[in-house]
Amino acid sequence: xxxxxxxxxxxxxxxxxxxxxxxxxxxxxxxxxxxxxxxxxxxxxxxxxxxxxxxxxxxxxxxxxxxxxxxxxxxxxxxxxxxxxxxxxxxxxxxxxxxxxxxxxxxxxxxx
Amino acid sequence: xxxxxxxxxxxxxxxxxxxxxxxxxxxxxxxxxxxxxxxxxxxxxxxxxxxxxxxxxxxxxxxxxxxxxxxxxxxxxxxxxxxxxxxxxxxxxxxxxxxxxxxxxxxxxxxxxx
Numbered sequence: 001x002x003x004x005x006x007x008x009x010x011x012x013x014x015x016x017x018x019x020x021x022x023x024x025x026x027x028x029x030x031x032x033x034x035x036x037x038x039x040x041x042x043x044x045x046x047x048x049x050x051x052x053x054x055x056x057x058x059x060x061x062x063x064x065x066x067x068x069x070x071x072x073x074x075x076x077x078x079x080x081x082x083x084x085x086x087x088x089x090x091x092x093x094x095x096x097x098x099x100x101x102x103x104x105x106x107x108x109x110x111x112x
Numbered sequence: 113x114x115x116x117x118x119x120x121x122x123x124x125x126x127x128x129x130x131x132x133x134x135x136x137x138x139x140x141x142x143x144x145x146x147x148x149x150x151x152x153x154x155x156x157x158x159x160x161x162x163x164x165x166x167x168x169x170x171x172x173x174x175x176x177x178x179x180x181x182x183x184x185x186x187x188x189x190x191x192x193x194x195x196x197x198x199x200x201x202x203x204x205x206x207x208x209x210x211x212x213x214x215x216x217x218x219x220x221x222x223x224x225x226x
Contacts, residue, residue: 108153
């Protein structure tokens, strides 16, 4: 398994600002993923982040809105840019290891 | 492409009763199937997974699931519900053994009545 931490755990932000979410894992992993969970809904994959290459974004998500960094094999960041109330969600990172995805505790974002 | 349908967004059972959460999938390749649980204000925790081999999979907290290819189903069961089982449950499918690009169902909220 993998132990994943995220910072911040929650935040309240004003519209038009940006927030960077950090994800740290306790072992080296090739692939990290970022998901969004809108209120009362399921998880939707935003992008896949591999170390040393550009992140791969899913349909409906763009790099300008959700830039991702992956500087090494244990760390990644997701930035939510120019936020609006529609961005209020839980953002979760996950890693794939041993044929399973393990999830961090999530970052709960409220945009006013 | 893969997709998952969870039948019943809310399920309510009495403490001690059987828990049955339904999941049907669609996949153009042999699927890898997962059940996750999300407790209030927490992240997702893996309950169990099916990759290959035995179709009855046992997980944590007394849960198990059976892969039925003919029915494209992967229902989650527990013989006797406990109050601590109250949570949101998600079924997910992946086309790859590396569990890349999970596709999640809409989730089922399980309520346990005393």
